[in-house]
Amino acid sequence: MLPDITALDLARMQFAFTVSFHIIFPVFSIGLASYLAVLNGLHLWTGKAVYLDLFNYWKKIFAVAFGMGVVSGIVMSYQFGTNWSVFSDKTGPVLGPLMGYEVLSAFFLEAGFLGVMLFGRIRVGERLHFFATLMVAAGTFMSAFWILSVNSWMQTPAGYGMNAEGQFIVESWWAVIFNPSFPYRLVHMVLAAYLTTAFVVGGVGALHLLHDRNNQGARLMFSMAMWMAVVVAPLQIGAGDAHGINTLEHQPAKVMAMEGHYDSHPDGAPLILFGIPNPTEKRIDYAVQIPYASSLILKHDPTAPLAGLDTIDDALEPPVAILFWTFRLMVGIGFAMLGLGVWSLIARYRRELYNAPWLYRAAILMGPSGFVAVLAGWITTEVGRQPYTVYGLLTTAQSASSIDAAAVGTSLVAFIVVYFTLFSAGLFYIFRLMNKPPHPGEPGLPVDEPVRAGGIMPAPAMDADGDGLLNDQGARA
Amino acid sequence: MTLDLPLIWAGLIAFAVLAYVVLDGFDLGVGILFPLVQGEANKDEMMNSVAPVWDGNETWLVLGGGGLFAVFPLAYSIIMPALYAPIIIMLLALVFRGVAFEFRWKTRRGQFLWDWAFAFGSTVAAFAQGVALGALVQGIKVEGRAYAGGWWDWLTPFSLFTGAALVVGYALLGATWLILKTEDHVQRRAYTIAFWAAPLTLAMIGVVSLWTPFLNPLYAARWFGWPHILLAIPVPLLVLASAYLLLKGLTERRETSPFLASLSLFVLSFIGIGISFYPNIVPHSVTIWDAAAPDNSLSFLLVGAVVLVPLILGYTAYSYWVFRGKVKAVGGYH
Numbered sequence: 001m002l003p004d005i006t007a008l009d010l011a012r013m014q015f016a017f018t019v020s021f022h023i024i025f026p027v028f029s030i031g032l033a034s035y036l037a038v039l040n041g042l043h044l045w046t047g048k049a050v051y052l053d054l055f056n057y058w059k060k061i062f063a064v065a066f067g068m069g070v071v072s073g074i075v076m077s078y079q080f081g082t083n084w085s086v087f088s089d090k091t092g093p094v095l096g097p098l099m100g101y102e103v104l105s106a107f108f109l110e111a112g113f114l115g116v117m118l119f120g121r122i123r124v125g126e127r128l129h130f131f132a133t134l135m136v137a138a139g140t141f142m143s144a145f146w147i148l149s150v151n152s153w154m155q156t157p158a159g160y161g162m163n164a165e166g167q168f169i170v171e172s173w174w175a176v177i178f179n180p181s182f183p184y185r186l187v188h189m190v191l192a193a194y195l196t197t198a199f200v201v202g203g204v205g206a207l208h209l210l211h212d213r214n215n216q217g218a219r220l221m222f223s224m225a226m227w228m229a230v231v232v233a234p235l236q237i238g239a240g241d242a243h244g245i246n247t248l249e250h251q252p253a254k255v256m257a258m259e260g261h262y263d264s265h266p267d268g269a270p271l272i273l274f275g276i277p278n279p280t281e282k283r284i285d286y287a288v289q290i291p292y293a294s295s296l297i298l299k300h301d302p303t304a305p306l307a308g309l310d311t312i313d314d315a316l317e318p319p320v321a322i323l324f325w326t327f328r329l330m331v332g333i334g335f336a337m338l339g340l341g342v343w344s345l346i347a348r349y350r351r352e353l354y355n356a357p358w359l360y361r362a363a364i365l366m367g368p369s370g371f372v373a374v375l376a377g378w379i380t381t382e383v384g385r386q387p388y389t390v391y392g393l394l395t396t397a398q399s400a401s402s403i404d405a406a407a408v409g410t411s412l413v414a415f416i417v418v419y420f421t422l423f424s425a426g427l428f429y430i431f432r433l434m435n436k437p438p439h440p441g442e443p444g445l446p447v448d449e450p451v452r453a454g455g456i457m458p459a460p461a462m463d464a465d466g467d468g469l470l471n472d473q474g475a476r477a
Numbered sequence: 478m479t480l481d482l483p484l485i486w487a488g489l490i491a492f493a494v495l496a497y498v499v500l501d502g503f504d505l506g507v508g509i510l511f512p513l514v515q516g517e518a519n520k521d522e523m524m525n526s527v528a529p530v531w532d533g534n535e536t537w538l539v540l541g542g543g544g545l546f547a548v549f550p551l552a553y554s555i556i557m558p559a560l561y562a563p564i565i566i567m568l569l570a571l572v573f574r575g576v577a578f579e580f581r582w583k584t585r586r587g588q589f590l591w592d593w594a595f596a597f598g599s600t601v602a603a604f605a606q607g608v609a610l611g612a613l614v615q616g617i618k619v620e621g622r623a624y625a626g627g628w629w630d631w632l633t634p635f636s637l638f639t640g641a642a643l644v645v646g647y648a649l650l651g652a653t654w655l656i657l658k659t660e661d662h663v664q665r666r667a668y669t670i671a672f673w674a675a676p677l678t679l680a681m682i683g684v685v686s687l688w689t690p691f692l693n694p695l696y697a698a699r700w701f702g703w704p705h706i707l708l709a710i711p712v713p714l715l716v717l718a719s720a721y722l723l724l725k726g727l728t729e730r731r732e733t734s735p736f737l738a739s740l741s742l743f744v745l746s747f748i749g750i751g752i753s754f755y756p757n758i759v760p761h762s763v764t765i766w767d768a769a770a771p772d773n774s775l776s777f778l779l780v781g782a783v784v785l786v787p788l789i790l791g792y793t794a795y796s797y798w799v800f801r802g803k804v805k806a807v808g809g810y811h
Binding site (some may be wrong): 016019063066067068070071072074076077079080081082085086088089090091092093094095096097099100101102103104105107108111112113114115116118119120124163165168169170202251266357401402403404407411414415418422423425426429441465 | 528529530532533535536538539540542543544545546547548549550551553554555556557558561562564565568569571572573575576578579583584594606622623625628767768771773774778781782785786789792793795796799800
C-alpha cells in the first residue's frame with residue numbers, strides 16, 4: 001500500500017477526477033444547446049431545410065453528451081456530502097440555496113423540455129418545438145450562472161457572516177451571488193463553452209469538407225463555426241485578461257504562481273513565456289521572458305511593482321509547477337484559436353473557404369482543443385486557490401469528512417473504472433455519429449411516435465419514411 | 478405572522494423525495510423488469526415508454542440531495558458519510574442505467590451489453606436506495622455535528638430487507654406503468670409480473686411496518702401511543718384499501734387503476750415513514766429545527782420554490798401530456 005496517501009488526498013483526487021470528467025459534458029451542452037436553438041430558429045425563420053438537417057444531426061450528439069452530463073452531475077451533488085461533510089455543514093446556508101436555485105431554475109427546465117426537443121417536433125408543432133429548444137438552452141445557461149456563482153463565492157467570498165455553530169451565514173444575498181470574481185468567471189466560462197463547441201462543430205465540418213467539398217451541411221457548419229472563432233476568440237482573450245486582473249486583486253498568490261513570479265519585482269515584472277519551475281530552489285529555470293510585459297498586462301504600466309511568492313507564507317503557496325503549465329496551455333490554445341479564426345477569415349476573403357484542405361486539417365486538429373483549454377483553465381483556478389476551499393477562510397484539510405482512506409480509495413477506484421469504461425463507450429458513439437456526414441433529409445424523429453428510435457438512432461425500421469438514406473447511417477449496422 | 482420555515486422545508490424536501498420515489502420508481506422498475514421480457518423489439522418498447530421523461534424524474538433526486546444541502550446542511554453532512562457505501566453504489570448504478578438510454582440504440586452488436594447495464598444499474602440503484610432508507614430508519618449515531626458510527630453500520634438484516642423490498646416495490650410500479658403504456662406481448666408480461674409483485678410488495682410492506690416499531694421505542698410510541706394512534710391508524714387502513722384496488726384492477730385487467738393503486742401504496746408507505754421520523758430528520762437525535770439553516774437561507778430559497786415548483790410541475794405535466802397514450806413498438810413500423 002501507499003502509506004503516505006491520506007484519506008484527504010484520496011478525497012481530493014476523487015473530486016478532481018469526477019469534476020474533470022463531468023465538466024466536459026456541460027461545457028459542450030451549454031454551447032451546443034445554444035447552437036441548436038440558433039439552427040432551429042434559422043430554420044423557422046428562413047424555411048431552409050439545411051438548418052433542420054444540421055439541427056437533427058447535432059441533436060443526436062447532444063442527446064448522448066447530455067445524458068452523460070446528467071449522470072455525472074448527480075454524482076457531484078452527493079459528493080459534497082459524502083467526502084466533504086464539514087464543508088457542507090459550514091457552507092450549506094450560503095451555497096446550498098444557490099445550488100437549490102440551480103436545480104429549480106435550470107436542471108428541471110433542461111430535463112423538462114429535453115424530451116419535447118428530442119422527440120416532440122411533430123407532436124407539438126414547429127413553434128412550440130423551437131420554444132422547447134430555447135428553454136433547454138436557457139436552462140444550460142442558468143445552470144452555468146448559479147454554479148459559477150457558487151464557485152466564485154468560494155474563490156472570493158463576500159456578503160457573509162458567521163454564526164455560533166461556525167457556519168457561514170448570509171448577510172447580503174446580492175453580495176453573495178454577485179461576488180467580486182463572479183461576473184468575470186461567468187463571462188469567461190460561457191465564452192469558453194461557446195468556443196469549445198464552435199471548434200467541435202468546425203472540426204466535424206472540416207472533416208466532411210475534406211472528403212466532399214460540396215456537402216452543404218458541412219459547409220454551413222464550418223462557416224458558422226469559423227465566424228464564431230473570429231468573433232469569440234478575441235472576446236475571450238479580452239475576458240481572460242480582465243479575469244486575470246480581477247484575480248490579481250483578490251487572489252494575488254494565484255497570479256504569482258501562474259506567472260512563475262517567485263521573486264518580487266519592484267521596478268516592473270517580466271512576462272515569463274516559458275521555463276521550468278524549480279520549486280525547491282524557488283526559481284524558474286531556463287526562463288524565456290519579455291521584460292516589463294507582466295506589469296504591462298496586469299497593471300497596464302511597464303514599471304509597476306509586482307509582488308512575488310517571496311511575500312507569501314510557504315504554507316499558503318499554491319503548487320507553482322501545475323499552475324505555471326496549465327495556465328500557459330490554456331493561453332496558448334486561446335491564441336491558436338484566434339489564429340485559426342484569422343486564417344479562416346483570410347480564406348473567406350479570398351473565396352477559398354470551401355477549398356482549403358490545410359485549413360480543414362488544422363480545424364480538425366483544433367477540434368477538441370476547447371476541452372483541453374477548459375480543463376487547463378479550471379485546474380489553474382482551482383489548484384491556484386489551494387490550500388483553501390473557501391478562500392482565506394476554510395482550508396481544504398478542514399473541509400473533508402472523517403472517512404477511512406480505504407473507503408475513499410475504494411470508491412475512487414470504482415469511479416475511475418466505471419467512468420473510463422462507460423464514458424469511453426459514449427465518446428466512441430459520439431465520434432461515430434460525428435464521422436457520418438450530414439446530408440439532406442437528416443433523419444429527425446419518428447415524427448409521430450415518442451420512440452427514441454428514429455430521432456436518436458437511425459434504425460433500419462425508420463426507413464419507413466422512405467428517404468432511403470437511413471441505412472447508410474449505419475448506426476445499427 | 479411568523480412562518481415555521483424549517484417545518485415548511487421539511488415538507489418540501491419530503492415532497493421532492495416522494496416525487497423522486499414515485500417517478501423514478503417506475504422507470505427504475507422498467508429497468509428491473511428488463512430481463513424478464515424477451516425480444517429486442519419488446520425491450521425497445523419498454524425503454525421508449527420512459528425515454529422522454531427519465532432525466533426529469535432523476536432531477537428530483539438532485540433536488541432532494543441539493544435541497545437537503547441547502548436547507549438542512551447539518552443533516553446532509555451527517556447522513557451522507559453515514560450512508561457512504563450505499564450512496565456511492567447508487568450513484569454508480571445510476572450512471573450505468575442512464576447512459577444505457579442512449580448507448581443501447583447506437584450499437585447492435587453490443588446491444589445486449591447495454592440491456593444488461595440498464596437492468597443491472599436499475600436493480601442495484603433501487604436496492605441501494607432501499608438499503609439507505611433502511612439504514613436511516615434504524616438510526617444514525619451522531620456526536621457533536623458529525624456522524625460518529627462505523628463504515629459498515631448501514632449493513633444490517635433490516636436494511637438488506639428494505640433494499641429487497643424497494644426492488645420489488647419498484648418492479649410493481651414498473652409493471653403497472655407498462656400495463657398503462659404498452660400493448661400486446663409487453664402488456665401481457667407486465668400483468669403476469671404484477672400478479673407476482675403485488676402480493677410480494679404488500680407482504681414486504683407488512684413486514685417492514687411490523688419490524689420498525691421494534692427498532693426503537695420512539696417508533697413504537699409514535700405508532701401505538703395515545704393520541705398518536707389516531708393520526709397513525711388511517712395509514713394502514715388506506716394501505717388495505719389500495720391493496721384491494723390494486724388486486725381488483727389486476728384481476729379485471731384494468732389499465733390505469735393498478736398503476737394508481739401502486740402509486741398510492743408508495744405514497745402511504747412514505748407517509749408512514751414520515752410519521753415514524755417526525756420531528757427528527759436524522760433518527761434518532763437531530764430534529765428538523767436542529768438541522769435547519771438560518772431562516773434567511775430558508776426564506777431566500779422558499780421564494781424561488783414557491784414560484785418555480787408549480788412551474789416545474791406544470792411543464793413536467795405538459796411533457797407527460799405530450800407523450801401520453803400507448804408507446805408503439807419499433808417493430809410495429811414494419
